[in-house]
């Protein structure tokens with residue numbers, strides 16, 4: 001048995017904060033504080049997601065000092081960091097499982113792009129568009145196309161709840177240009193994703 005510190009993962013963002021962003025936006029209002037809260041909350045979640053995927057591939061981050069610890073992925077493999085931290089892979093992996101923290105390359109690219117770009121957004125419109133593009137992304141499978149909205153990895157709720165949530169976001173004539181168009185594209189992709197799930 002090992003007693004190392006467990007890694008901590010940023011939580012998914014609350015639906016109510018995102019709902020308010022879209023309600024405000026539809027009225028032509030932008031709350032900078034809320035935009036930053038949601039924007040950086042999503043950024044932290046993207047970082048956790050990427051770190052968890054890397055860990056599952058054998059490159060875990062040490063929760064004590066932040067170093068990369070290369071390791072095997074058998075339950076009994078021991079992760080050991082030069083700083084003295086150690087933990088069984090089984091215990092590390094248990095913190096990742098069932099937390100919506102896994103995905104393949106296209107999702108990692110989408111999240112990495114967001115992590116790089118959001119801190120450079122200056123205006124409220126730029127921030128709104130960056131957040132909107134992120135939460136309307138999809139997991140893709142070769143040949144099948146969009147399979148699952150990435151929002152389930154970023155926003156609190158079960159898959160169906162998150163789909164309904166995105167579907168019910170408020171849009172209006174004053175909404176930021178481009179948002180309604182993104183929603184239309186999302187509507188088309190979600191149909192493909194749902195039909196694929198039914199045939200599963």
Ligand SMILES: [Zn+2]
Nearest residue numbers: 062065081083
């Ligand atoms: Zn360490």
